Amino acid sequence: xxxxxxxxxxxxxxxxxxxxxxxxxxxxxxxxxxxxxxxxxxxxxxxxxxxxxxxxxxxxxxxxxxxxxxxxxxxxxxxxxxxxxxxxxxxxxxxxxxxxxxxxxxxxxxxxxxxxxxxxxxxxxxxxxxxxxxxxxxxxxxxxxxxxxxxxxxxxxxxxxxxxxxxxxxxxxxxxxxxxxxxxxxxxxxxxxxxxxxxxxxxxxxxxxxxxxxxxxxxxxxxxxxxxxxxxxxxxxxxxxxxxxxxxxxxxxxxxxxxxxxxxxxxxxxxxxxxxxxxxxxxxxxxxxxxxxxxxxxxxxxxxxxxxxxxxxxxxxxxxxxxxxxxxxxxxxxxxxxxxxxxxxxxxxxxxxxxxxxxxx
Amino acid sequence: xxxxxxxxxxxxxxxxxxxxxxxxxxxxxxxxxxxxxxxxxxxxxxxxxxxxxxxxxxxxxxxxxxxxxxxxxxxxxxxxxxxxxxxxxxxxxxxxxxxxxxxxxxxxxxxxxxxxxxxxxxxxxxxxxxxxxxxxxxxxxxxxxxxxxxxxxxxxxxxxxxxxxxxxxxxxxxxxxxxxxxxxxxxxxxxxxxxxxxxxxxxxxxxxxxxxxxxxxxxxxxxxxxxxxxxxxxxxxxxxxxxxxxxxxxxxxxxxxxxxxxxxxxxxxxxxxxxxxxxxxxxxxxxxxxxxxxxxxxxxxxxxxxxxxxxxxxxxxxxxxxxxxxxxxxxxxxxxxxxxxxxxxxxxxxxxxxxxxxxxx
DNA sequence: CATAGGCTTAGCAACGATGCAATAGTGCGC
DNA sequence: GCGCACTATTGCATCGTTGCTAAGCCTATG
Numbered sequence: 001x002x003x004x005x006x007x008x009x010x011x012x013x014x015x016x017x018x019x020x021x022x023x024x025x026x027x028x029x030x031x032x033x034x035x036x037x038x039x040x041x042x043x044x045x046x047x048x049x050x051x052x053x054x055x056x057x058x059x060x061x062x063x064x065x066x067x068x069x070x071x072x073x074x075x076x077x078x079x080x081x082x083x084x085x086x087x088x089x090x091x092x093x094x095x096x097x098x099x100x101x102x103x104x105x106x107x108x109x110x111x112x113x114x115x116x117x118x119x120x121x122x123x124x125x126x127x128x129x130x131x132x133x134x135x136x137x138x139x140x141x142x143x144x145x146x147x148x149x150x151x152x153x154x155x156x157x158x159x160x161x162x163x164x165x166x167x168x169x170x171x172x173x174x175x176x177x178x179x180x181x182x183x184x185x186x187x188x189x190x191x192x193x194x195x196x197x198x199x200x201x202x203x204x205x206x207x208x209x210x211x212x213x214x215x216x217x218x219x220x221x222x223x224x225x226x227x228x229x230x231x232x233x234x235x236x237x238x239x240x241x242x243x244x245x246x247x248x249x250x251x252x253x254x255x256x257x258x259x260x261x262x263x264x265x266x267x268x269x270x271x272x273x274x275x276x277x278x279x280x281x282x283x284x285x286x287x288x289x290x291x292x293x294x295x296x297x298x299x300x301x302x303x304x305x306x307x308x309x310x311x312x313x314x315x316x317x318x319x320x321x322x323x324x325x326x327x328x329x330x331x332x333x334x335x336x337x338x339x340x341x342x343x344x345x346x347x348x349x350x351x352x353x354x355x356x357x358x359x360x361x
Numbered sequence: 362x363x364x365x366x367x368x369x370x371x372x373x374x375x376x377x378x379x380x381x382x383x384x385x386x387x388x389x390x391x392x393x394x395x396x397x398x399x400x401x402x403x404x405x406x407x408x409x410x411x412x413x414x415x416x417x418x419x420x421x422x423x424x425x426x427x428x429x430x431x432x433x434x435x436x437x438x439x440x441x442x443x444x445x446x447x448x449x450x451x452x453x454x455x456x457x458x459x460x461x462x463x464x465x466x467x468x469x470x471x472x473x474x475x476x477x478x479x480x481x482x483x484x485x486x487x488x489x490x491x492x493x494x495x496x497x498x499x500x501x502x503x504x505x506x507x508x509x510x511x512x513x514x515x516x517x518x519x520x521x522x523x524x525x526x527x528x529x530x531x532x533x534x535x536x537x538x539x540x541x542x543x544x545x546x547x548x549x550x551x552x553x554x555x556x557x558x559x560x561x562x563x564x565x566x567x568x569x570x571x572x573x574x575x576x577x578x579x580x581x582x583x584x585x586x587x588x589x590x591x592x593x594x595x596x597x598x599x600x601x602x603x604x605x606x607x608x609x610x611x612x613x614x615x616x617x618x619x620x621x622x623x624x625x626x627x628x629x630x631x632x633x634x635x636x637x638x639x640x641x642x643x644x645x646x647x648x649x650x651x652x653x654x655x656x657x658x659x660x661x662x663x664x665x666x667x668x669x670x671x672x673x674x675x676x677x678x679x680x681x682x683x684x685x686x687x688x689x690x691x692x693x694x695x696x697x698x699x700x701x702x703x704x705x706x707x708x709x710x711x712x713x714x715x716x717x718x719x720x721x722x
Numbered sequence: 723c724a725t726a727g728g729c730t731t732a733g734c735a736a737c738g739a740t741g742c743a744a745t746a747g748t749g750c751g752c
Numbered sequence: 753g754c755g756c757a758c759t760a761t762t763g764c765a766t767c768g769t770t771g772c773t774a775a776g777c778c779t780a781t782g
Contacts (some may be wrong), residue, residue: 003501005738016762021740029760052417052479054737056767061413071445072641076437081459084432096457098442118413140364225645227610254645280433281642283616284586286622366768377732382770389727596760694730 004045013041017248024049059120063093064141064307066126071098073223073251076125080301083123090308095119099127121307126192134136144303144308148192156310156319160304160326162193164290165254166200167207168328169274170246172207172290176334178272180243181205182216184231184256185223185248197248197276216242220252228255236263244334250275250282252293257285257333273333287332294326365406374402385410387454400430422479425502426455429486432459434584434612435640437486440507443661444484456480482668488552505664509553511593514535517671517680519664521687523554526653527561528568529689530635531607533651534695535569539605539633542566543577545592545617546584549624556639558609577603581613589616595626605695611636611643611652618646619693633722634694648693655687 006024007198010017015038022030023038030038036169051340055061066083080096087094091349125146143159173181183201186192198217205212215238223293228247235241238258247253260271267273267287275282275291282289367385371454373435376399383391386400391399402408425526427444428672429437441457486507506518534542544562559578561638566573576599579592590606596602597620608614614636621632628634636643636652643650663683 016738018762019760022761025740029758031760034760050417050479050738052413052422053767054740056411056413056417056769057738057740059767066744071442072438074433074436074438077433077435080457081432083458084459085461093456093458095454096441096445097454098445100446118411131524171567225641254642258645258647280586281615284590284619285645286619368768378769379732383731386770387736390731392730395730411768415770416728417739418770420737495764 001204003050004047005050006047009038009041009045009047012045013038019237028320051189055118059351060311061120062091063095063119064121064123064304064311065095065119066123066125067097067099069099069127071096074281075249075277077295078279079125079300082296083304085302086300090304092120092304092308105252120311123303123307130255144300144306144310145345146303148196149160154319156306156322158299158306158322158324160292162196162292163200163203164244165276165294165326165328166197166248167204168200169290169292170201170204171208172328172330172334173244173246173272173274174204174210176244176272177266178242180212180213180216180240180242181210181244181246182218182235182242183246183248184220184228184252185216186217186219187221188219194248201246220248223249223251225251225255225258225300228252228257229259230255232256232259236260236265241271244268244273245271248276250277250279253289253291254281254285257287258288268332275333278329282331285333287335290331291329292326293329295324299324364411366411367408370399370402370406370408373406374399382411385586400715403622416479417571421451421672422481424456424480425482425484425564425665425672426456426458426480427484427486427698428458428460430460430488432457435642436610436638439640440486440661441656443657444665446663447665451665453665453669481672484668486666503668505668505671507660507664509557515680517667517683518661519667519685521653521655521660521685523557524564525563526637526687526689527558527567527607527609529561530637530651531562531565531654532569533689533691533695534605534633534635535565535571535608537605537629537633540571541577541601541603542605542607543575543579543596543603544609545579545581545606545613547578547580548582549580555609562607581609584610584612586612586616586619589613589618590620593617593620597621597626602632604631605634606632607635607666609637611640611650613636614650614652614694615642615646618648618650629693629695636694639690643692646694648696651692651695652690653687656685660685 006020008015009020013020015034019034020038021040022065023035023042051062056132064087066080068080071077071080076098084094086094119141121141123145123146124143126148143155145155145159147157147158147159148162170181179202185194186198187272202212216235218235219230220227228251231252232245232255235245245253245256247256253273257267258341260273261285271349272291275289277293278293281290302324306320306322367378367381370381374381376395380391381399381403382388382396384396384403387400403655410425425448427441429441432438432441437459440457445455445457480502482502483504484507485504487509504516506516506520507518508518508520531542543561547557548573563573577596579596581588581592583605589612592613593606593616606614606617608617614634618628618634621628621634624631632679634650636650639652639654663685667681667683
């Protein structure tokens with residue numbers, strides 16, 4: 001169970017523990033034949049350094065934690081994968097934990113006291129974390145936030161410009177001729193993401209001179225398919241249903257799409273849909289989903305790079321804010337089909353989709 | 362950066378380090394007032410035990426690794442979430458890593474030498490790992506395999522009965538009147554999962570007295586949507602296209618479904634589709650996806666329980682095999698719509714789906 | 723009154739590694 | 753011939769914690 005230690009290798013090679021350590025850590029002043037002898041002993045015994053002991057001594061674990069609300073939400077899974085990969089390239093292990101939505105407060109607290117496991121840093125994708133929570137954090141491993149700018153930045157963060165992105169998505173709906181546009185994903189309070197996306201939604205309306213119908217702002221406690229489906233059901237039950245929906249994430253959008261289609265309506269002809277996040281599902285739904293596509297690869301890289309900088313330099317500089325790029329991926333769910341008023345049941349399903357503004361894998 | 366240690370607390374409380382340790386670990390023979398004094402000091406300083414040091418001393422890290430091929434494949438993400446949760450309940454941290462498909466061999470090897478991080482155990486979901494690879498593993502942390510029975514079991518494993526499940530899925534297609542049934546996901550070699558599912562597929566045919574058309578067995582190098590879409594494209598290009606498809610996982614099925622719908626055909630009327638895994642996407646696709654639904658919750662629990670048993674008892678008993686239950690979730694993609702020969706373009710989209718054998722969230 | 727036994731506290735060594743710096747041995751220049 | 757720079761190897765202390773065990777005290781019991 002215990003595995004060989006430096007001591008065992010030293011005995012095997014007939015040198016001191018220290019010399020073995022020197023070989024392992026590539027210390028230059030080791031005679032060639034000694035090095036060879038030690039290496040042979042290492043191979044023979046199958047020695048592997050005990051990272052726990054090394055970490056303890058060095059005061060650094062080479063592990064960073066990634067905390068997301070829910071790992072099985074595709075956006076987070078995709079991001080987690082990229083962050084793990086980025087960390088690995090730099091010799092860091094990434095430990096994932098999830099807060100399960102609302103329980104986050106308690107979990108968050110545990111993570112702010114994250115010293116226990118000796119994470120060298122924590123990358124946190126907050127749901128309902130306030131600036132106050134952050135400021136109460138005891139000094140320890142650096143924290144980096146993914147997503148929203150949490151009030152007065154008390155920590156680094158990496159995010160796309162949510163307002164601009166939501167604006168662009170909404171403007172796209174306006175551009176294809178929609179005017180009764182609903183929003184799904186509005187949050188009661190505290191959730192920065194939703195706030196910023198709503199802000200962009202409003203801004204687009206303002207610029208286009210279209211009033212926002214407040215009754216079309218649908219709240220969603222969580223950002224799952226089922227919430228999107230439910231919100232859309234409420235929307236369809238109204239006499240004056242919307243002709244487009246901007247959903248604050250792709251899962252909401254896919255849930256909403258399901259409801260629209262199951263009700264016998266067409267997407268985008270009757271209801272155009274735009275999502276947010278560009279998860280893979282949306283590239284294979286029917287119709288495929290128009291969505292805001294953040295550059296996840298870049299987000300992952302910048303997050304890791306920035307937190308490693310903090311770690312290595314114990315950098316006390318002011319928190320920085322990193323803007324990652326995004327683009328609007330236009331697909332079939334808004335397919336540029338012009339709004340044509342009453343002819344609601346004109347065609348069957350088109351045999352092949354006409355426009356394809358975005359590559360389909 | 363360093364945080365207070367036992368020593369600091371001891372000084373603060375005016376007792377020995379050992380006594381503080383006794384308080385922290387709930388040793389019963391500590392005088393009440395001493396305990397109170399120490400606790401106060403702990404609170405005042407914000408002391409948190411250093412788990413690295415504790416692990417080093419105890420020779421146990423309370424971390425287990427979960428290695429999956431790809432974290433952003435929904436099935437694995439869902440499973441990972443459950444396993445993390447199960448581990449957490451038992452005081453274990455679960456560290457996730459992914460092998461990225463084929464690179465797995467090298468990564469696997471690293472993980473078999475997983476001692477570095479001092480994982481107490483490794484839960485591995487292998488893609489192309491052979492029994493030989495396993496037997497070469499140096500003795501160390503116990504390994505548990507998720508999924509297929511890898512030849513002569515050299516490690517515990519938890520899995521559903523893939524042959525029976527594939528059989529049931531295929532039989533369902535036969536029961537609703539299909540006879541030209543394709544399979545998507547056949548693997549060239551070495552991949553146990555695919556082999557077993559193909560075996561069940563054949564068995565169902567044999568029992569029903571229907572010959573298997575080998576040209577309908579579609580290989581797929583990976584199990585992604587795009588592979589399913591591509592395979593289905595090849596199938597549809599044939600003059601004698603199939604009337605049903607059994608896909609070896611849900612992603613393949615969703616990709617295949619996309620292709621069928623984009624070609625202007627109907628699911629299930631023209632082509633019925635069954636998947637495997639029951640990922641959430643399939644419950645919200647249109648049509649919703651009939652699929653084999655393994656009891657993931659139970660798989661996660663049993664995997665954690667079994668590996669913790671091995672860890673705690675350093676149990677040398679023979680490897681055991683745990684069968685998790687599954688069921689066939691019948692949804693719209695096979696919706697019991699009877700096969701009606703030529704009338705391919707009969708109806709428009711049904712306004713509301715007729716049968717609903719499975720709950721829709 | 724002596725002794726056993728329970729309570730309470732603490733000292734020491736050790737987990738496996740590395741930082742620091744000392745000890746030798748060699749070759750070189752002046 | 754001596755000091756100095758450089759190479760090669762090593763011992764000791766230490767990271768923060770816990771296992772083991774001793775020591776002191778107090779109470780109950782024969």
